Amino acid sequence: MAIEWAEKYRPQTLKEIVGNKKAVQDLRTWAEKWLSGIPERRAVILHGPAGVGKTSTAHALARDLGWEVIELNASDQRTAGVIEKVAGSAASMNTLFGGKRLIILDEADNLHGTSDRGGMRAIAGIIKSTLQPIVLIANDIYELTPTIRNLCLEIKFGSVQSRSMVPALKKVCESEGILCSLDAVQQIAEGAEGDLRSAINDLQAAAAGRKALEVEDIVTSGRDVKENIFKAMQRIFKSTDCKKALEAARGLDESPEDLVHWIDENLPLQYASKDGNLEDVKTGFGYLSRADLYLGRVKKRQNYGMWRYASMLMVCGVAVSKTRPYPGFIKYQSPSLWKRMGQIRSKRDLRDNIAAKIGKHSFESIRYSRNILLELYSRMLKNEESAIDITAGLGLELEELIYLSGSTKASKKLQKIYDRAQELLLEGKEEPDGTEFFRVPAPSSGNSKEDRSGSSVKAPKEKFEKRSESLDVPDSRTSKVGQKTLTFGFEILPETPSENNISLENDTSLENDTSLENNTSLENNTSDIPKPVSLIPDTSTSDGGFTSDILMPKQHQVEIDGIKLTSDSLTSSSPEHDNLKVENSSSLSESFEKDVFSNSEPIENTISSELTRSGESIKESVNCDVFIKKISDISEKPEVKTSEVPKKVEPKTQKTLFDF
Numbered sequence: 006m007a008i009e010w011a012e013k014y015r016p017q018t019l020k021e022i023v024g025n026k027k028a029v030q031d032l033r034t035w036a037e038k039w040l041s042g043i044p045e046r047r048a049v050i051l052h053g054p055a056g057v058g059k060t061s062t063a064h065a066l067a068r069d070l071g072w073e074v075i076e077l078n079a080s081d082q083r084t085a086g087v088i089e090k091v092a093g094s095a096a097s098m099n100t101l102f103g104g105k106r107l108i109i110l111d112e113a114d115n116l117h118g119t120s121d122r123g124g125m126r127a128i129a130g131i132i133k134s135t136l137q138p139i140v141l142i143a144n145d146i147y148e149l150t151p152t153i154r155n156l157c158l159e160i161k162f163g164s165v166q167s168r169s170m171v172p173a174l175k176k177v178c179e180s181e182g183i184l185c186s187l188d189a190v191q192q193i194a195e196g197a198e199g200d201l202r203s204a205i206n207d208l209q210a211a212a213a214g215r216k217a218l219e220v221e222d223i224v225t226s227g228r229d230v231k232e233n234i235f236k237a238m239q240r241i242f243k244s245t246d247c248k249k250a251l252e253a254a255r256g257l258d259e260s261p262e263d264l265v266h267w268i269d270e271n272l273p274l275q276y277a278s279k280d281g282n283l284e285d286v287k288t289g290f291g292y293l294s295r296a297d298l299y300l301g302r303v304k305k306r307q308n309y310g311m312w313r314y315a316s317m318l319m320v321c322g323v324a325v326s327k328t329r330p331y332p333g334f335i336k337y338q339s340p341s342l343w344k345r346m347g348q349i350r351s352k353r354d355l356r357d358n359i360a361a362k363i364g365k366h367s368f369e370s371i372r373y374s375r376n377i378l379l380e381l382y383s384r385m386l387k388n389e390e391s392a393i394d395i396t397a398g399l400g401l402e403l404e405e406l407i408y409l410s411g412s413t414k415a416s417k418k419l420q421k422i423y424d425r426a427q428e429l430l431l432e433g434k435e436e437p438d439g440t441e442f443f444r445v446p447a448p449s450s451g452n453s454k455e456d457r458s459g460s461s462v463k464a465p466k467e468k469f470e471k472r473s474e475s476l477d478v479p480d481s482r483t484s485k486v487g488q489k490t491l492t493f494g495f496e497i498l499p500e501t502p503s504e505n506n507i508s509l510e511n512d513t514s515l516e517n518d519t520s521l522e523n524n525t526s527l528e529n530n531t532s533d534i535p536k537p538v539s540l541i542p543d544t545s546t547s548d549g550g551f552t553s554d555i556l557m558p559k560q561h562q563v564e565i566d567g568i569k570l571t572s573d574s575l576t577s578s579s580p581e582h583d584n585l586k587v588e589n590s591s592s593l594s595e596s597f598e599k600d601v602f603s604n605s606e607p608i609e610n611t612i613s614s615e616l617t618r619s620g621e622s623i624k625e626s627v628n629c630d631v632f633i634k635k636i637s638d639i640s641e642k643p644e645v646k647t648s649e650v651p652k653k654v655e656p657k658t659q660k661t662l663f664d665f
């Protein structure tokens with residue numbers, strides 16, 4: 006097999022690293038401190054998106070300085086025992102000839118399972134006493150425990166700019182003896198979205214079997230994806246036929262994690278009704294939120310077998326959510342969060358990072374911060390002075406500030422807030438965390454989280470005042486860390502945390518606990534949605550499959566706007582765009598089930614229960630036959646079949662919707 010160019014042309018020295026000059030320089034400066042003793046921070050974390058050169062930089066550093074390398078990467082078994090044995094002994098011994106030994110722990114944010122949680126502890130222990138420099142590499146720094154982060158120097162790598170990629174790509178072309186036009190190379194660079202490894206891979210793919218490369222030869226994956234995704238959106242939203250909707254999604258080169266964002270973005274556009282009826286939007290988001298839960302489980306358990314359930318719920322669920330045809334042309338939008346985020350690919354990650362900061366600051370769980378406090382902080386940003394305090398207090402990055410403010414770009418005002426926050430931090434030499442405490446306001450006096458989450462938290466209009474530390478409030482957390490308190494409007498005393506809540510390790514376990522529902526970018530949209538309707542087995546068909554019409558709630562079938570959702574009456578006014586023709590024949594035949602859900606339980610045993618309201622309530626409220634199985638009965642089942650699923654999915658080689 007031909008060697009991958011990305012590997013073949015991996016930079017050998019720091020000079021060859023493209024972009025990220027400051028990060029490279031910071032790393033070198035830190036490393037040089039090791040030449041004259043042991044620096045204050047014995048380890049660094051190189052963090053940032055995939056394919057921007059973090060691993061290459063660590064290796065190039067060792068090569069430049071003539072250091073040995075000990076590397077533990079994700080494919081190694083990284084239990085506490087292994088880490089202590091390999092990295093621990095390497096860290097505690099000097100080298101034979103007095104040189105240094107660089108210990109590289111790649112994908113440090115990718116430790117799974119309880120044994121690896123012990124691994125985090127082991128890493129922290131080794132860092133504290135190491136006699137050798139340690140480099141941790143992570144995509145998501147927030148997956149590392151606070152203990153580890155506090156011990157390390159953090160060096161952030163950003164996406165590689167496309168104009169920096171161009172010379173690197175041209176060099177590869179030259180070395181491979183391929184004539185590449187500048188336009189072609191530029192096109193590849195721009196399409197790679199800051200990921201140089203992807204750019205090199207794309208170049209290799211485009212150049213296969215060619216001696217010259219022109220712009221026409223470049224498969225502009227972006228454009229192709231868009232053409233396909235728009236067609237698929239149309240099929241999903243216009244059809245009530247599960248099978249057709251799933252087939253449309255199947256052809257996409259999109260992971261369910263990306264597809265859910267597309268549907269999320271366009272669902273309100275498509276199902277918004279002129280008469281203000283949002284029932285279909287709500288039902289649709291109900292399915293999406295359930296799909297999102299599965300995506301969270303996929304991530305948490307690395308069980309990609311569950312993707313099919315997520316796909317089924319988001320695609321089929323949304324298709325059958327409508328109670329009326331929605332004819333006419335809709336200009337589908339690509340997910341706005343992608344535009345908003347710039348370099349950070351996942352809104353969820355960005356949001357969770359902010360929630361983690363808020364949670365750390367307010368001693369609340371990430372889940373609570375995400376669901377309740379995020380919105381509150383977002384409103385507090387409306388006041389410029391508060392915004393500066395919050396930005397400094399939480400240590401927000403500019404893109405996080407943009408996100409939290411609900412803006413789509415770095416306006417002058419936001420830039421000013423950010424700059425002033427940075428000044429504030431510099432002046433006070435304050436650590437972003439632990440400087441200020443934002444009290445959680447709520448109109449109720451309830452102390453439990455449930456009480457608070459149930460209360461409607463209103464942002465105060467008036468500018469909130471900053472209290473000094475001396476204005477003591479009887480709050481154990483406040484006094485414990487000696488933080489300043491910001492109050493505004495009404496307030497509620499946060500729950501007094503147990504010692505465990507404060508402990509750093511417990512912070513991590515909180516993160517782990519919540520990661521099950523980590524993938525809840527849709528939560529806000531779905532907070533008050535009713536549970537979705539039932540998938541009813543088609544007893545009229547011999548194969549007992551599921552038909553599109555029976556997927557429709559009967560209440561809708563008879564009630565909404567006088568439209569009778571029967572096979573005869575529900576037809577589209579624009580047939581070429583609108584497939585809203587309910588068919589009585591089985592649309593999810595057995596063979597199709599086998600196809601989509603091969604090696605899995607029959608669909609009726611699994612997704613049907615997801616495509617239902619919770620048992621009794623639907624029976625009571627919808628008055629139709631319901632095929633129900635409790636979610637808890639099935640949600641764990643797919644895990645049994647996880648043995649062969651891949652551990653990690655690389656961004657560019659991500660499996661598509663129906664690969665599993």
Ligand SMILES: Nc1ncnc2c1ncn2[C@@H]1O[C@H](COP(=O)(O)OP(=O)(O)OP(=O)(O)O)[C@@H](O)[C@H]1O
Nearest residue numbers: 011014015022023055056057058059060061201202
């Ligand atoms: N900044 C860069 N300069 C030169 N080459 C790069 C750079 N970034 C990526 N590459 C190319 O991409 C390949 C992968 O880079 P590397 O493994 O260093 O990325 P990474 O940031 O560590 O990614 P991941 O987070 O997925 O491990 C390298 O072998 C190299 O060919």
